[in-house]
Amino acid sequence: MKKIISFIGARPQFIKEALLGRRVRERKAWEHVLVHSGQHYDLRMSDIFFQELGIPQPAYHLGVGSGSHAAMTAQTMLALESVLVQEKPDALLVYGDTNTTLAGALVACKMDIPVIHVEAGIRMLPENMPEEINRRIVDRVSSVLCCCSEVARQNITREGISRGVFVTGDIMYDIFLQMRPLFPADDMLKNLAVRRSGYVVVTMHRNYNVDCKERLEAVLAGLEAIAQSGLEVLFPVHPRTRKRMQEFALEHVAPHVRCLDPLGYLELMALVENASFVITDSGGLQKESYYAGKRAIVIMPDSGWRELVDTGWNTLCAPDAQELQKAVAGLDLTVRPPADVYGSGNAADAIIEAVAATLSI
Numbered sequence: 434m435k436k437i438i439s440f441i442g443a444r445p446q447f448i449k450e451a452l453l454g455r456r457v458r459e460r461k462a463w464e465h466v467l468v469h470s471g472q473h474y475d476l477r478m479s480d481i482f483f484q485e486l487g488i489p490q491p492a493y494h495l496g497v498g499s500g501s502h503a504a505m506t507a508q509t510m511l512a513l514e515s516v517l518v519q520e521k522p523d524a525l526l527v528y529g530d531t532n533t534t535l536a537g538a539l540v541a542c543k544m545d546i547p548v549i550h551v552e553a554g555i556r557m558l559p560e561n562m563p564e565e566i567n568r569r570i571v572d573r574v575s576s577v578l579c580c581c582s583e584v585a586r587q588n589i590t591r592e593g594i595s596r597g598v599f600v601t602g603d604i605m606y607d608i609f610l611q612m613r614p615l616f617p618a619d620d621m622l623k624n625l626a627v628r629r630s631g632y633v634v635v636t637m638h639r640n641y642n643v644d645c646k647e648r649l650e651a652v653l654a655g656l657e658a659i660a661q662s663g664l665e666v667l668f669p670v671h672p673r674t675r676k677r678m679q680e681f682a683l684e685h686v687a688p689h690v691r692c693l694d695p696l697g698y699l700e701l702m703a704l705v706e707n708a709s710f711v712i713t714d715s716g717g718l719q720k721e722s723y724y725a726g727k728r729a730i731v732i733m734p735d736s737g738w739r740e741l742v743d744t745g746w747n748t749l750c751a752p753d754a755q756e757l758q759k760a761v762a763g764l765d766l767t768v769r770p771p772a773d774v775y776g777s778g779n780a781a782d783a784i785i786e787a788v789a790a791t792l793s794i
C-alpha cells in the first residue's frame with residue numbers, strides 16, 4: 434500500500450483533514466500518516482478540532498509554533514525534512530495556503546516527493562498577501578492539483594499549469610453536510626442568550642486588516658454602529674486579532690460588540706446557521722456561510738471565492754465604518770443562494786480518485 438503524509442498545522446486544515454483522512458481510512462485508499470506542524474497550538478485553535486471532529490492524534494507533531502514568516506517556514510521545513518527522510522512517503526498532501534502548506538510543498542518537491550495540493554487554483558488580490566504568495570508557489574510545484582471549481586482550474590491553466598489538475602469540489606462542503614446534524618444550535622443560542630436571526634457573526638484575522646491600526650479601528654467602529662442599531666454582534670476573536678487590539682489600544686472602541694474566545698467548528702457553524710448574516714475576512718467562512726444559506730460581507734479588497742461574489746451572494750466591502758454600514762443596509766436577506774457552486778458534497782472521493790489516477794495508487 435502506498436504511503437501519503439498529510440501535513441496540517443492551522444485551523445482550516447484540521448477541518449479539511451477530518452473528512453479526507455476519515456474517507457481515506459474507510460476506503461483503505463492508502464496509508465495516511467498525519468503530521469502536525471504546530472503552527473496553531475492553543476487549545477481553541479488546534480486541540481478542540483481534533484476532539485470535536487474525531488481526528489486521530491498525529492504521528493508527528495513538529496511543535497513549530499508562532500514566529501515571523503521566515504522563522505516559521507524555515508523551522509517547519511527543517512523539522513519536516515527529517516520526518517520525510519524517515520518515513521519515505523510516496524506523496525505529501527497539503528491543504529490551502531498557510532505557511533505550513535508552503536513549507537511542506539517546498540521540502541517535498543526538493544526531495545522529489547510528489548505534492549498533492551487540496552484547494553489549488555485560488556487567486557486573489559493583493560498579490561503580496563502571505564497566503565497569495567503561498568498559493569502561487571505551492572500550485573507551481575504540485576503534481577496533483579485539486580480545485581474546488583472550474584474558476585480555480587482556469588486560474589491555473591492561465592498560468593500554464595495543466596497536468597494533474599482536477600475539479601473535485603470543496604471538501605469543506607462534505608464536512609458541513611456530514612456534521613450539520615451535530616451543530617449544537619440550541620445550546621449556543623441559549624448560552625449566548627441570542628435569538629435566531631437576531632445577530633450577526635463576525636470573524637476577522639487577516640494581517641491585511643488586523644495588522645493595520647486604521648483598518649482594524651475602522652472595522653470595529655462599523656461593528657459598533659451595527660451593534661448600536663439593535664442587531665447583536667458576536668465576534669469570536671482570533672489570537673492575532675486580540676493581540677493587535679491590545680497593542681493598538683482598541684479594546685474599548687466597540688463596547689457593544691460581544692467579543693468571544695475562538696470557537697470550535699461545530700460551535701461556529703451552529704452560530705452561522707442561525708445568524709442573520711456574516712461579516713468576515715476568512716476564506717473558509719465565506720463558503721461556510723453560503724453552505725448555511727447565509728450571506729457574507731467580505732472585508733477584503735478581493736475574494737478567492739469569486740463565484741460567490743460574481744453571483745452576488747457575497748459582497749466585498751472596504752475596511753471602513755461607513756462602507757460596512759452601507760453594505761449591511763444593502764443586504765437583501767430574502768434571496769435564495771445559488772446552487773452547487775462548489776460541487777455536491779463528494780469532494781473527498783473525487784480527491785482520492787484524482788490522487789489514485791495521477792500517482793498510480
Ligand code: UD1
Nearest residue numbers: 443444472473474475478499500530531532563564672673
Ligand atoms: C494562518 C494562515 C491563514 C489562515 C489562518 C487560520 C498563514 C500565512 N496564514 O493565519 O491563511 O486563514 O491561519 O486561522 O499561514 N496565535 C496564537 N495561538 C495559536 C495560533 C496563533 O496565539 O494557536 C497567535 C500568535 O500570536 C501568532 C498569530 O496568532 O503569531 C498569528 O498566527 P499565524 O499562524 O502566524 O497566522 P494566522 O493569522 O493564524
